[in-house]
Amino acid sequence: MKTDKPILGYDRFLMMAIFNEESVTLEELEDKTVLFLSLIWYQQLPEKEEPLMERLFFTLSHLRSELEDQRKSKKVGKTEEECDKLIQKGWVKLEDDHYSVTGDGEKEAQKFVKNMEKKASLVRKDFFKPAAAARNTTVLDAFLAVMKLGSGLISGSVGLTADGTDATMDTVSAFMVWLGIKYHRETLSTLLVIFGLFFAALSIGYDSVTHLISAFYGTLTPMGMPFLVIAVEGIAILAAVFLFYYQRYVGKVNSNLTLISQSVDSKNHIFIGLSVIAGAIFTLQGIYFVDALIALFISIGIFKDATDLLREAISARKGKEENYSQYKLPLEECWEGNKMMAFQNWVLYILWTTEKKTRVEIVSSLKTAFSPGNYIPVLSELKATCKDTHDFEGDFEGLINPLKEHKLINEDGKHYTLTENGVKYLEDFMSNFDYYNVHLSDTILLAMAEDVY
Structure with a gap:
């Protein structure tokens, strides 16, 4: 098997590893590389039994990699070859089969480490804080509102214009949420989002009923420029999917009911967008009432979500402990599954390097590799490595049996x-x-696993 270390910028990875360890062997560098690759949870292969949204996520992730396969000139070689290049640059030296950085190399390695630490700090500050999430939501909602309203006016689509108006209200609501979180008025912000959900449920329900009545009497105005409507709502759905995952993650990790409420609203916008697209497709076939019928069921679902959130907010207001267990973290099961896959990949790797090992040797190797103190470039800066010592002895059969079965x-x-x-x-x-x-x-994606590993 080739030991190509397929990381663009792999030289930086190696420099960070050598700099941190001061003196390291080729085998130890390859070990760190395999550990790094194994813990990249979003590059795992999609399983058939995974939910549709998660399969789509992983499929898109792999599509990006496949598109990048065209960049033949940027493919790196084996670890030893990359280290030789670093030696030629004068950044690394090899003595007694151990690599260490030179004076110039130390300066470069420090730059790489500081740059990664800066990125990690930026991610935590500008993406994973509640106030940052609320601010980012406001910006994206404003973009969607402009896009939907503009396209609605151009196409003459009543549904798209109404959706754009709703997006405008979402922008105002998101801005108020941002202020509420920033100035510690989160209860008010939460209630604002919840009542916004109630308003959306009632308004969508009312519009649905009136459209169904108009369709019954044959007075319903057909949607104009359905292809434009489909394109715009397609973009809006992708944005809503992102917001749902993003808001739910930040809200759950920070125990912030306001952001969780917003994630429910974003989830509803996914279904609203799908109903508008369905209406556009059926409009092309001369059927004009389908989107209204779908929207009616959506309004009922939104009303139920708003009721549940209001009940949760009232309980929190009374001093009761908020129950966030019902709001699952998106991709949480994937993180847990990938952690087990990382352990199994390591077992396969050490068997490939040493031909055979006993149970005791495998468990010992796992404990060393996934020790909280084991430095792995990039992941350590992002705090995305294992924080606790796993019970490999107790879980040994669970790790090994799937490998034997396959x-x-x-x-x-x-x-x-x-x-x-x-x-x-x-x-x-x-x-x-x-x-x-x-x-x-x-x-950002790697840092999302911080609370799992």
Whole structure:
């Protein structure tokens, strides 16, 4: 199996690792690389049993990687080859099979570390604080309002114009939420969002009923420029999906009911957008009442969500402990699943490097690799490494049995060995990162797993 280390900017990764450890072997550098790749949760392969939204998320993530496969000139080589390049630059030296940074290399490595720490701080400050999430929501809602209203006026679509008006109200509401969080008036902000949901439910329900009545009497005005409506609402749905995941995550992690309430509103906008698109599609077929019928059911769902949130807000106001367990973190199960996959990938990797190992040796290796104190460039700066020592001894069968069932490893007495299927799996896994790079979006996604690992 090739040991290509498929990270764009892999030289920076190596410099950070060598600088932190002061003196490190080639094997130790490769170990850190495999650990890093294994903990990139959003690059895992989508499973058939995963929910549609999660499968779509991972599919899009892999599509990005496939598109990047065209950048042949930027593909890096093996770890040793990359280290040789660093030696040629005068940043790294090799003595007694150990790599260490030179004087010039230390300056460069410090720059890389500080840059990563700056990115990590930026992510936590500008993305994962409640006030930052509320501010970002306001900006995105304002963009959607302008887009929907403008397109609605151009197309003459009553539905899109109404949706744009609703988006304008969302912008005002989001701005008030931002002020409420910033000036510690979150209860008022929460109630504002909840009553906004009630208003949306009633207004959508009223419009739906009137449209259905008009359709019954044959006086319903057909939607104009349906293709424009579909395109605009498609963009709006993607934005709503992002806001739902984003607001739910920040709200749940920070125990902020206001943002959780906003995430419910964003979820509703996904369905509203789908109903408008459905209406546009059926309009092309000469059927004009479908979107109104769908919207009626959506309004009922929004009303129920608003009622549940109001009940939660009243309980919190009375001093009762708020129950956030019903609001699941988006992709939470994926994070947990990927943590187990990371452990299993490590088992396959160490069997590939040493041919066979006993249970005791595997458990010991897992404890060392996933120790909270083990520095992994990028992930350590983002605090996305394991924080607690996992019970590998107690969970050993749960880790090993799936590998045996998929015929990735063999158990021969007290020893475990890697099969040909295991080698192929490991090769496929590594090739999945052929052109991976840590952009700002990657730091955000990696940092989201901070509370899981």
